[in-house]
Amino acid sequence: MTPFELAEPRSLREAAVLLTNGGEPAHAIAGGTALMLMMKAGVFQPKRLVSLRAIEPQHSEINVLPGGGLRIGAMATLRSLERSVLVKQAAPVITRTLKTLSNVRVRNVATLGGHLAHGDPHMDLPPVLTALGAHVRTLSPAGERTLAVGEVYTGYYETCLADDELIAELIVPPQTGWRSAYFKITTRAADDWPTLGIAVALRMEANVVREARLVVSAATNTPTRLSAAAGVLLGATPDAAILARCGDAAFAEVELVGDVHGSAPYKQELLRVYVARAIRGALVDRL
Amino acid sequence: MNTTRTITFTLNGAPVTTTVGLHQHLVEVLHAQGLTGAREACAQGLCGCCTVLVNGIAVSGCLYLAVFADKADVKTIEYSPEGKLDAVQESFIECGAFQCGYCTPGFVLMVRQLLDEQLDPSDDDIKHYLAGNLCRCATYPEVVKAVKLAAKKRKVAA
């Protein structure tokens, strides 16, 4: 790794200011797990980093909002989410997803903000949070804004966040009436990077699907909504025939890309099969 | 451009003050202190050979900036306040849960954390918790046995 300077501001606001006012452009670092890999590989050679580790403690907190939603500060570690009873009660799919998201030591250090801002399309939480209808609140010297998680990603490792814009917190809406699942398909260990990720959230009335969000990841440049497949579910009771049609619709509506974890045709076939499995998983949503 | 910092931390119970490159990771700085129990193998967070406890939490030292350990309590496999092996280390020896031993410090530290969190982990719990520890000598079945034995030893001692 090449030498750099490091600032350690005491507030998120000050951090955002430091990102652009110091002459040399700077880059934020939170847990550093993703950045360290890039710096060690030499693909990222910063001159200045701004550490978020000394900012206000409320940015590491997890709170329940009136109505049952969640507010999670950007500096909360993935491990604190995994172990949070509040998260488990409000959205057990997040707790389940974290169990196979990398290993314990990485989760001990990695933060939610870093996870959401990194933009690697293989990351596990962006598709899940998109399906749950979650938002991020950001802060920059220009002001604050709220973005749907699904809007953050604009391309391969690209986000819509400005150079001096930081994620402050995540808001997960109440999940009353919704059931969700995330299926992470790996080709080696269960906690490996996904070959394909599929997140499903369904709002059910008795056995009938009233709303459906299906999201595919790890084989597209950004987490991608499957609207045609979701459309098949609306007003239907998801039996074997509907699930098969849903898989076919997903297969037809999106063109997946291959990578070291699997070729495009392989992933496309996985999609057809696993859309149905993920929907079945959502129907039995529990920890 | 100031690219170094003098940091102070507790290393295995003793205070340390040292100047580090801001870009240096924790394993480099521990080696400079003469401690080689945490070693860099995969260098990318996957294998656990570089496991270090920072404020009681296991981290991959290879992905952890040394400057993040400023003012922290740092413990490595060398930490042994009573000067003898603990239940986990004894169990690894009794079960033959290593061959070359390169991965063992990381396994021992992670197993201690696991048993602090779960008194009686199942095979699945063990495999899941240790998924980020790789053993090139493939002693995994013996490791699982050693964890179970260590859990028993801890219970007897308690």
Ligand SMILES: Cc1cc2nc3c(=O)[nH]c(=O)nc-3n(C[C@H](O)[C@H](O)[C@H](O)COP(=O)(O)OP(=O)(O)OC[C@H]3O[C@@H](n4cnc5c(N)ncnc54)[C@H](O)[C@@H]3O)c2cc1C
């Ligand atoms: C061995 C290993 C295995 C992994 N396996 C998986 C896996 O299976 N699934 C998975 O989903 N992920 C996996 N990951 C990735 C992991 O989830 C990320 O490395 C981690 O979440 C990044 O968080 P961080 O706090 O360490 O981010 P950092 O490395 O500190 O930062 C990452 C990026 O986010 C930016 N950033 C940080 N905080 C903010 C903020 N508040 N606002 C705006 N920008 C910010 C930084 O500037 C940087 O660009 C793995 C990582 C490792 C090392």
Ligand code: FES
């Ligand atoms: S060397 Fe750090 S995890 Fe392998």
Ligand code: FES
């Ligand atoms: S004992 Fe040789 S690597 Fe594990």
